[in-house]
Amino acid sequence: MELKGQYSRRNFLKVSGxxxxxxxxxxxxxxxxxxxxxxxxxxxxxxxxxLSVNKKTHTLYADTRTTLLDLFREQLNLTGSKKGCxxxxxxxxxxxxxxxxxxxxxxxxxxxxxxxxxxxxxLANGDDLHPMQKAFVECDGFQCGYCTPGQIxxxxxxxxxxxxxxxxxxxxxxxxxxxxxxxYNGIVQSIQKVAAQ
Amino acid sequence: xxxxxxxxxxxxxxxxVMKSAVSQYIAGGTNLVDLxxxxxxxxxxxxxxxxxxxxxIDDQNTGIKIGAMVSNSKVADHKEVITKFPLISKAIxxxxxxxxxxxxxxxxxxxxxTRCPYFYDITTPCNKRKPNSGCSAIGGANRMSAVAGYNxxxxxxxxxxxxxxxxxxxxxxxxxxKDLKEIKIPFTDFHKLPGNTPWLDNNLPQDAxxxxxxxxxxxxxxxxxxxxxxxxxxxxxxxxxxxxALNLDGxxxxxxxxxxxxxxxxxxxxxxxxxxxxxxxxTEEVFEEAARLAVKDLKPLSENGYKIPMLQGAMITAxxxxxxx
Numbered sequence: 298m299e300l301k302g303q304y305s306r307r308n309f310l311k312v313s314g315x316x317x318x319x320x321x322x323x324x325x326x327x328x329x330x331x332x333x334x335x336x337x338x339x340x341x342x343x344x345x346x347x348l349s350v351n352k353k354t355h356t357l358y359a360d361t362r363t364t365l366l367d368l369f370r371e372q373l374n375l376t377g378s379k380k381g382c383x384x385x386x387x388x389x390x391x392x393x394x395x396x397x398x399x400x401x402x403x404x405x406x407x408x409x410x411x412x413x414x415x416x417x418x419x420l421a422n423g424d425d426l427h428p429m430q431k432a433f434v435e436c437d438g439f440q441c442g443y444c445t446p447g448q449i450x451x452x453x454x455x456x457x458x459x460x461x462x463x464x465x466x467x468x469x470x471x472x473x474x475x476x477x478x479x480x481y482n483g484i485v486q487s488i489q490k491v492a493a494q
Numbered sequence: 495x496x497x498x499x500x501x502x503x504x505x506x507x508x509x510x511v512m513k514s515a516v517s518q519y520i521a522g523g524t525n526l527v528d529l530x531x532x533x534x535x536x537x538x539x540x541x542x543x544x545x546x547x548x549x550x551i552d553d554q555n556t557g558i559k560i561g562a563m564v565s566n567s568k569v570a571d572h573k574e575v576i577t578k579f580p581l582i583s584k585a586i587x588x589x590x591x592x593x594x595x596x597x598x599x600x601x602x603x604x605x606x607x608t609r610c611p612y613f614y615d616i617t618t619p620c621n622k623r624k625p626n627s628g629c630s631a632i633g634g635a636n637r638m639s640a641v642a643g644y645n646x647x648x649x650x651x652x653x654x655x656x657x658x659x660x661x662x663x664x665x666x667x668x669x670x671x672k673d674l675k676e677i678k679i680p681f682t683d684f685h686k687l688p689g690n691t692p693w694l695d696n697n698l699p700q701d702a703x704x705x706x707x708x709x710x711x712x713x714x715x716x717x718x719x720x721x722x723x724x725x726x727x728x729x730x731x732x733x734x735x736x737x738x739a740l741n742l743d744g745x746x747x748x749x750x751x752x753x754x755x756x757x758x759x760x761x762x763x764x765x766x767x768x769x770x771x772x773x774x775x776x777t778e779e780v781f782e783e784a785a786r787l788a789v790k791d792l793k794p795l796s797e798n799g800y801k802i803p804m805l806q807g808a809m810i811t812a813x814x815x816x817x818x819x
Contacts, residue, residue, distance in 0.1 A: 339496055339497045339498075339538070340497060341497040342497055342498065342499055342500065344500060360497070361497065361498055361499065361500040361540070362495045362497060362498070362530075364527070383531065384528050384531065385524060385528055385593075385594060388591065388593060391593055394596075397567075397596045398592060398593045398596060399593055399596055399597050400524070400593045400594065400597065403523055403524050403527045403528060403594075403597065404523060404527075404597070405500070405520070405523060405527060405540075407500045407542070408520070408523065408542055408544065451592070451593065454592070455592070458592070460592075468728070469728050470592055472591055472727075472728035472729040473590070473591020473592055473593045473594065473729055474591075
């Protein structure tokens, strides 16, 4: 069988032209896809953060969108702070920033740099529970326990702020922490107990 | 949440220079971060102004000057605020939770967005969220909506308690414009009614930044009260609220201030009722008449008619409470 044409100049040009074409198409498609993607899905911004959590300094990289709550739970293995509503309505994510209670779900990690952050994990002294943690155990300050880390962080701040004059005052100043089990009476008793110490 | 660039600025001037239509300032973040999570606010850049603006309260003879970055808690707990402007402290403590008050800034409180359920539900039309898309609340679930100052374009109410007290006490907002000029806006002109631009909550010029809020010295410190009625006793937005302040000469009312939250697109001043009270004796009958005057022209929507008697009662209670001090 004659192989005429197989190595001909015309054939070479045809094949190499096609190959060049194929190489060109995917890159332009890829670039087009990237352009469209950038328009539709904005590029995420990762930044380097230095945070002081529970008296330990952490340097890490995080998307600018990362909240403190997500950073604790996803990157620092601090899963004590709970994601209840993620919209600042339930208080399950309550932590202390520079000693004051705050919601970690509404705090961008990038904005917490240079501040002293304390989570529920930083409250106890080794195996020695914080007096508020002990009081919650003794007074049945919880049932399922999901809201408890937030309740305890808020309760510690409530005592520090001095809002423990009456049951009504305690309830008013603990209203940012919801408990679906309804352990409120135990929580109020825990706070009264620590306030009296 | 849409990805964004994050920049921290050191001064108000630096913030103004950086600000553009696609960027937003962030202070406490208690409202903005939530709006970003729900894709209602989608800034391309966030400008952290927490260290750019004043976080101190200056007590002067002419009044008190509150820095834009002073937290709501700090204002409420401030000694001079409690003694000279107790209404401010009472109103702040009636709002949000201790956690949120610790985070939220003074200027941010003024700039928080409405909590109208349709503003938050991106599947429904809302002129405030998406200009000219329509108002879902006017023919929908409007039990929380306005009873005054609204139009067919928007029936949302301003959610702040702090602002109700600031409106009552004739505060002034100081801001810096994009071209670095200082402007002052009387508080009662700061927030606006929906008009033809319901997507704008206030009259702050585009890209301007609030630097201070000033409250002039007054003679209302001995007789003021804030009554807030809501679905639960604490940590909920107002159905109606009333700030009442009286300047008494014996039993005679020399001057009165009445303002409300949960009523309109802006903190609502009851000028007619205030004028009526002036010069009258502070009696229950006079308070009842003032409250009747206040509510007489209100026009409730399909589901919020209950607000009228509720407001009337809240106003009488607030005036009476302001006497018991």
